[in-house]
Amino acid sequence: MSLLQTLIVRGLSLLVVLITVLFLSVIVLGATGYSDRLLTATVSEELRGLRQSLSQNIRDPNELEQVIEDRREQLIEFYGLDRPWYYRLPDMVFRILTLDLGEARTLRSFTGSNRVSDIVLERLPNTVLLITSATIITSIIGLYVGVKIATQVGSRLERSVSYFSAISYALPAWWLGIIFIILFAFQLRILPSSGMFSVPPPTEPFARFLDRLVHAILPIFTLVIVSVGSWSYAVRTMVLNISQEDFVNVARAKGLPENLVMRRHIIRVAAPPIVTSLILGLTGSLGGAILTETVFGWPGMGRLYYEAILAADESVIVALTFMFTLLYVIARFILEILYVVLDPRVRYK
């Protein structure tokens, strides 16, 4: 019961974050007149369609104009364009929630659609693929290295990891990506510089998979490099803190083998705070993914951000901001569940 309660509370507070972002963007859009422009564009788009279909049946131009004018007034009232923007707040929030943001100005989806929801949703899996694989690889390496160096404080490995962690904090993902492109794609010529598939993509499924894998190596490698240092260091610090506790000394005094002490008494206890630090690093890796995708031309939502900025496509940017917040909130909630599962104190409170 208490487990469920905790999760509900966490979920609610994340929902508040999502709603805050939604309202913040809607208020900003409304107050700056962007929402008026968005809706006006939607109205004229609909009228254009109407005119095309009606011109087949209605020959008299005056009558056609009259019908269209009536429809325009209807639409303006329907979208609330005749009233100030703040009356439309709930409506706009709902539109963003359902990604019902009309047509993009110049951007197109891979299948040629110009609907904002098509363009954004089509790229979502690519971004999720990139972030998830990078996070999983980082976590595994970070856990392994972190635990290893916690047992050998002062060693050369431990010191180099802590220096590396400090350096990677100052290392922008996009610049590192550029260096990797210059190094691996142009100097050594062993990996492709950008994109997700070769042109033309291989037809055989296994070759296709390999092709995608080869293209994913550099972006994932970049994301891992920028975050793995600080991750290992965080794990090291947490493991070290716990290994100085009395119960660990007791376990050792009982004569338990060291790897058992490490597994059962240290890592088990250190797991919840480690998840917490993963949670704290989440916004950072989301930002890192946006930049990495841009550098490597990875066709995900991050690269779409860059393209939308260059094309000045505001509805795509609104949709992307919402989608990234949603992605964050979902990822965060998964980690919260993991935290609750790992930390028995939450369960038996």
Add this chain to the structure above:
Amino acid sequence: MSTNRDNLKEFFSSTSGKIGSILLVLFILISVFVVFTYPLNFGNTIWSNPAYWSDYPKSAPPTWISIFGNENVEHQIIDFTSPVDIVPISNQEQRLYSYTFNYDSNISPTFLSLSMYDVVYHDRPPTISVSILRPDNEEVLIYREVISPPRPGEEGPYIRYSDSPFRINLSGDKSVSSNLIQFVQDKSNSQISVNDIVGSNEKYIFSAFSPTDSQEILTGEYKILIKFVTNSENDSISKIRFVLGGSSYGLLGTDSLGRNISVGLLFGFPIALLIGLTTSTITTMIGTAMGIISGYTGGRTDTIIQRFSDTLSNIPLLPILLFLIFIFGPQLWLVMTILVLFGWPGLTIIIRSMVLQINSSQSIEAAKSLGASKWRIMYRHIFPQLAPFIFAQLVFFTPAAILAEASLSFLGLGDPSIPTWGQILENGFRTGGVYIGYWWWILPPGLLIVITAMIFVFIALALEPVVNPKLKKM
């Protein structure tokens, strides 16, 4: 209790503290130099003004790469301001300008251009002619032009090219090719046409016309001869500029608009420090104040501040920053404001938890029982205990602000009136510099961002044992 002097000693005893402080001083000195020597509106009037850079070679690598054996032509901007000789011819006056230089490179200049500044004449328009005397004693006429005549109804003196100079690219100009064609045909013994040589005029002017290698350059002493023929001695021209386009330029080369990258990068120093230090200082101030108030006051104030901070600190920064800057327009002060708005809550949460520990200490209880006011306790008794930690946080947050601005610029949302390292890098990236191999355009700005961020990371590392003495044991 350690004294300040001990703390300083501790700080400077670490390698990272030493490196960080030395670099920081260096960066500050460079920034001071830039602030005093650059005009305030550098971004608009110089950096983003293509006319200013038209006399520089485009996408040229740094000069020093010639050390590695790359063939190199020195970039020369030759300004003629006073004539070497004035020859009166009947009622005209011929002013002679000349410049002798030694050309020993194996490749021709990348381009040739001529500019005229501030021409004033009183009667009939003056004429300018440019020729080059080659080492083989051939004098080649390159260019001849009559300054534009008076417009109908215009009264003298007639002023020309005073707002913006008259500039002509001699390499690609067809009239130059027509002037050259006879010379080229004679020398090469072929019926080459004007259209064949236009666009590469400079190659023929410097060609050795060797029968075996058409690319061979005639090395030796060249002389530029400029004649400015006027009809009145009151006529004047303030400056004539002749440019021999080099294959490399300056310390860090140029970008595709001919902009000197090192000049732009220098301007980035004070901007980066300004962004980093201002943002982190304000963020830490607000974060600290809110944290102390929240932790010490408790009750409803505490709850409100904590709910608020929780929500704000949970918003993914880069997407919201991109969204807001896109809507409100790319302005640097706005970027800094948003970074502050979303930056302070994280610190507030930490400070609050520290204040809760201090609250129960005896010193606070003593101050309370002595009747000290709420604000006095917060300011005089709680804040000083937190001060070292807060200072470390300030240092640690500085690179975050610098990196956030750089990321934003890299995504194309940099403030166009203030060039930053991120923007220079983005220009290079968008122009395809990565794929073409303009490393001098891509690597230095990124490296400077990394070094600047590293300075503060190093200082923060060296501060850690001072702030948190428990770490010393480990």
